[in-house]
Amino acid sequence: MSEQKSNDIGKVFRSAIDGLSMTPPKAVWENLRMVALQTQLLRYQTINRWLTVYASIVTLLLGGSIVEHFSHNEVEYLIPSKTKLVYQTRVIHDTITLSKIVYKNLEKPSDILDKISKDAQETDDDTQISHVLHKSTNSLNPLAYDSTFIIKTNHTIADSAFIQPYNIEHTDVVHQATITNTIGSKPYNPFISHIPLATIPYLSFKSRNIPAEKPPKLKIPLKNRLSVSAFYAPELGDLTVYRSTPDAFNYGNEIIEKAYTWGFRASIDLSPRVSISTGIQLSTIQFAGTVRKSSIQPELVNGQLQYLYKTVFGVANIPTEEMTTTPAIGNPISVEMEDEHSVSFVNIPLSLKYNAFSLKLTKGTRNQRYMSLYGIGGINYHMPSSQIMNIEVYESDGHDYYTTLRNFSNTSPYWSYQFGIGAELELGRNSSMWIEPYYQRNINSFVRDLPLQSYLQNTGVRIGLKWHF
Amino acid sequence: MMVVCTRYSSDYESAQDLLQEGFIRVFQHLHQFKNEGSLEGWIRRIIVNLALETYRKNVNLRNQAELPSEYESEHPLSAEDILSQLNANELLSLVQQLPPTYRLVFNLYEFEGAKHHEIAQQLGISEGTSKSNLHDAKKLLQKWVSKLMYDNNNHI
Incomplete structure (x- = not known):
């Protein structure tokens, strides 16, 4: 009897307490x-x-x-490099014929003549120094030593080979505008545009006597500064959800399964190193749910009871056309998420790119190939374009059916910032390929009017092809 | 969850603390929740595990209750009588009055469906001790229920 009573008392407590509910005080929450x-x-x-x-x-x-x-x-x-030895031709004076110019770094002004004579002799036994421009008279720049040496060779044929197709008047300052006018036919190469010797092949030396007026900037036609790219970027995405109330925990526990972006980008060079780019991109995120099957009670929306599927990127109304259950309090349905669960955004980027280094990959003067390294940063504006979610609905009477949810509310456009570094490899005169690791994060949540805030952060690698006009 | 916390605690304030600690742990480990069972069950398991951890830390609380010599109820009680005369909150408060080990064993066996060897492993006691504790816990509850019902009837 006693044992029987002992077993019963456990059931009594279980049946009484299991159905009990208690609301914790607000202080706990x-x-x-x-x-x-x-x-x-x-x-x-x-x-x-x-x-x-x-x-x-x-x-x-x-x-x-x-x-x-x-x-x-x-x-x-100011100080020519020690290691560079450049041959140029200029008309210095009426009395001096077309000559070969050699410049080397000058460690001591007093050694100018000896050093250059030696260098010139080492370079070509038949050359001789015909004229030396002496120390600068520029009081603002006392360290500026004229290091231009005009060396005339004894070979008439060789000298004639250095004859330039243009004639520069005798001056210590060679204005870039003059050069531009004379070499206008030279194609613009964005990889080496910031390397003076490579961009303006006939201008390798400037006098240290700084002109009073700043020489006008080299102008490159707009068309030559324009380029377009197409790219694809696989991404590693992370979804961060901030839930402000307990009710927010009803909004799913999605995690990002796969994310990628592809798009087109147009860039224009603002300077030889800085360019600005914009374009259009399509980002797609595929989600997976940590809870695949869940029970849903109907909720009152605009005076009607509706079954709502709540996700971290919006709320969808489950269509009831195929449903045999009448939406009513106490009539729950079960919903299982299928594999297809994606959201897409159309992005408008605006980025600034700084070309940090240009590396020459091949030796010699023919078939030169360059690779540039750069940093890029900017902002994106994302607009939701499509949301697709396949679910299977189970009803209490055993009826079940598949449906696709497409109309999600509470999803809003958002801004994000992104920055990265990249490398661009010249493939041909007008084409290049680039690879660009980057990091991107939301500035604001991409859901609104919900008790949660959802943020995305992606780390990706853009791989693109570029065409220079 | 507040009821679960109350069952495993000796008073209301301790239950609040357990609930708070439990949900903090839920927040911290939410990313570890997998598609195995319901979210409610997962949270409940976290809270029960936390209650067990608290019990293990406070070893000095494992004092065994001294069963009164006259604890055997003289009046046979049916489930219907108990449920008709006592409400759930009164029964819950009786569970809270159990000594810590008895309370844990009773909760784990009756509410979580744990077997005696599982309880013994979790509490670090022998299986026989678990059975004995459960038996004693039920005896105590039965006595307290009888007393409570008797007091209520006399009060009326």
């Missing part, structure tokens, strides 16, 4: 909210730490390249 916020802050800090590391690397690359760029210009402009 408030504390939970605070803890959730702190957790989010910690997560933000972790993300920001990695972003800082990534941004530092990009900044170092870009900053280093800028420093390198300007220091390179300074060397070219």
Whole structure:
């Protein structure tokens, strides 16, 4: 009797307490909210730490390249490189015929003549120095030594080979405009446009006597600065959902299964190093649900009971045409998510690109091929274009059917920022291919008017083909 | 979940703490939830595991209750009588009054459907001790139910 009673008491407690419900005090939820916020802050800090590391690397690359760029210009402009020996022809004076110009770095002004004589002799036994431009009289730049040496060869035929197709008047400053007018037929090469010796082949030396007026900039036709690209980018996506209320936990637990972007990009060079680009892209994200099958109770929407499928990227109304169950309180249905579950966005990007380095990949002067390394950053505007979700609906009477949800509400356009680095390889005179690892993250949530905020962050690699006009 | 937390706690404040700690753990491990069973069951398992962890940390609370000599009820009680005279909250408060080990064993066996060898493994006790604790817990509850019903009837 006692054992029987002992077993019964357990069932009594189970049957009574199992059906009991208790609402925890608001303070508990408030504390939970605070803890959730702190957790989010910690997560933000972790993300920001990695972003800082990534941004530092990009900044170092870009900053280093800028420093390198300007220091390179300074060397070219003020102190010619020790290692470069350039042969040029110019008409210096009426009394001096077409000559070969050699410039070398001058360590000591007093050694100019000896050093250059030696260099010239080493270069060609038959050359002789015919004229030397002496130390600069520019008081603002006392270090600027004229390092132009005119060396006349004894070979008439060889000298004649250096005759230029244009005639520059005698001046210490060769204006770029003059050069532009005379070499207008030279094709523009975006890979080497920022390398003076390569871009303007006949201008390899400037006097350190800085002109009072700044020479006009070299103008390149708009058409030659334009390029278009087509690309594809596989992405590793991560979905971050911030839920502000307990009700937000009814909005699914989707994770990104696959993400990719393809698109077209048009770029225009603002300067030899900086270009701006825009275009159109289509991003597709395929989701997978951590909870594939769930029970759904009808909810009152605009005075009507409807079955709503709630996801982290919007809410869809489950069509009831094929349904045998009448939407009513206490009439739940079960919904199982099928594999097809994707959302697409049309993106408009706006990016700035800085060409940091150009590397010559081949030796010699023929079939030269260049590779450029660059940094890129900008913003994107994303507009939802399509959402597709296949589900199977199970009803309590055993009836089930498949349907596709396409009309999702609460999905909104959003902004994102992105930055990356890239490498561009010249394939031909007008074509190139490029590869561009990048990071992209939402600035604002892509759902609105819901108790949650959804953010995407992607790391991807764009692989593209480019055509230069 | 608040009821689950209350069953595993000795008072309402401890139940609140357990609920809060449990949901913090849910937030932290939400990404680990897989498509195996319901979300509710997963959260419930987290809270039960947390209650077990709390029990293991507070080893000094494992004092066994001294069963009163007259704990055997003299009045036979049927399930209908108990459920008609006592409400669920009163029964829940009786579970809370059980000594910690008895409460855990009773909850795990009656509400979570755990077997005695599983309970023994989780609590670090022998299987025989688990059976004995469950038996004693039920005896205590039976006595307290009888007393409560008797008090209620006399009060009326």
